[in-house]
């Protein structure tokens with residue numbers, strides 16, 4: 070027994086010394102195996118109990134167990150301490166800096182064509198115009214015939230038309246909406262019809278698809294002066310208070326008389342520059358008094374009169390934002406689009 074006692078006390082000393090040098094969880098695991106595992110001295114001692122005198126076995130077992138429990142307790146305490154340290158280390162090394170700026174995802178913006186269209190709607194809304202829409206695929210009859218553009222008439226060649234099938238076209242202008250509205254509603258009429266139009270054309274100032282806005286006012290007593298007043302109001306709101314307008318005689322089959330509207334050049338304010346080809350004026354839309362033939366096709370009474378105007382939205386946007394190439398509207402280059410945010 071004396072022998073076992075001294076064995077245990079020297080083992081206890083050795084294990085304590087070893088435990089005191091354990092500084093992390095990994096070496097603690099190694100220590101556990103070494104101190105209590107199958108190959109440990111303690112385990113061997115337990116197994117050898119059987120070889121002792123039966124009278125001594127009980128005491129020997131108790132002594133060995135005492136040391137075993139003591140070591141296990143020490144391990145548990147150290148483990149708890151190390152785990153707390155480990156958590157603290159993790160918390161301090163994996164610290165989250167909530168003052169760091171977040172990731173910024175680029176936001177889109179509305180297209181300049183949409184912006185100008187919205188502006189147009191805001192300009193005409195207070196005058197009592199409502200929005201009318203029509204199909205982009207249109208029967209030839211509404212795109213041309215109703216608008217006093219008969220077949221075989223040279224005015225059909227004014228616009229290069231995409232035919233989808235016999236008699237069916239991609240609308241070349243928003244004017245069919247005028248006619249369709251009059252065919253469906255009795256006068257008075259006051260509409261603004263925006264939308265895509267198509268013409269077989271492609272260069273710096275033409276794209277096969279572009280946007281138009283059409284205005285139509287029909288009532289009893291509508292005169293050319295109403296048209297002129299409306300256009301002056303529009304030009305000032307769109308291009309600035311100092312803008313002047315000028316009407317030049319022109320020709321459209323669906324209006325009579327017809328005119329083209331010029332506004333003071335947005336670049337030189339009328340002095341003359343490269344953009345206005347030194348005239349001081351920029352052409353922005355076509356207009357006129359609704360041709361009585363159109364009223365006739367639409368079954369409107371004889372005593373109504375009206376005016377209409379139509380403009381390309383891209384053209385207005387180009388002048389307003391000083392954009393040189395019409396095609397940049399349709400290329401989807403974000404660097405171009407970002408300028409209009």
Ligand code: PHE
Nearest residue numbers: 242244321355356377378379
């Ligand atoms: N529809 C004509 C065009 O596309 C524009 C216009 C509309 C002219 C209404 C006069 C009246 O060129």
